Amino acid sequence: MILWCDGAHDAPTNMERDRTLLRAAESGAAPVLRLFQFHPPGITIGVHQEAEDELDLGRLAADGMHWARRPTGGRAILHVEEWTYSLATPIADPGWGGSRDDAYRRVSRLVVASLIRLGVPAEFASARDEAGGRGAGPRRTGGVAPPCFASTARHEVVLQGRKLVGSAQRRTATALLQQGSLLLGPGHLRLVDYLRMPDADRAPERERLARASIDAGSWLGTEAPLARWADALAAELGGAATRRDGPDALTLAEPAPYTSTAPRTEA
Secondary structure (H helix, E strand, O other): OEEEEEEEEOHHHHHHHHHHHHHHHHOOOOOEEEEEEEOOOEEEEOOOOOHHHHEOHHHHHHHOOEEEEOOOOOOOEEEOOEEEEEEEEEOOOOOOOOOHHHHHHHHHHHHHHHHHHOOOOOEEOOHHHHHOOOOOOOOOHHHOOOOHHHOOOOOOEEEOOEEEEEEEEEEOOOEEEEEEEEEOOHHHHHHHHHEOOOHHHHHHHHHHHHHHEOOOHHHHOOOOOHHHHHHHHHHHHHHHOEEEEOOOOOOOOOOOOOOOOOOOOOO
């Protein structure tokens, strides 16, 4: 595996980088665990969602807020005060491929172990939590889906019984891409300001989202450097991973194999 501490990009750039990694995995490239952040903050929606149905596009434009559609499923997320990861791997890879559940379980175990190493008492969401009412629930006023962090699914990561890491997976015939967001602060609650819903519904929806989710800011700080997480993950992976740092550490223009490259400007 390549552990790539990439850095920060805007929402469209981050999603295109993950699409490129998925295409590379389809061509047989080595698994890549990419760590990244969003600058400026941005919103992503699931691959099956329509922005016109879910988002207040006028308010987004007025505030200069970027948005993009993820290659994976799931629901809307405002990416701010968080660490974000993606795993792209051939399904046939013995270490990181396999079934949907196997891939979710392996990555979640790694994320939990890295957080425990950093002093965060994270754990897996239990089947009882999922069955006990933490599912997606009904769509909101006007047909808007609830935010990603309003519910917890099996194999996701929780802290003190509330959702800490949201994740989604896409599988093709030969490869998979899993994306996940780890909350470091409460900034994700601002997503409600940009959902397509009556203003009167925003405060109750924000309260619901706050009750269902939690951030690791009390343990790590809201501006914890991404490299700190990369160090913890590298320690957990040991000799099973090759570390790469910086946005130009991999040549995304080439499907496989990955090689170092000099700084360049991407189209």
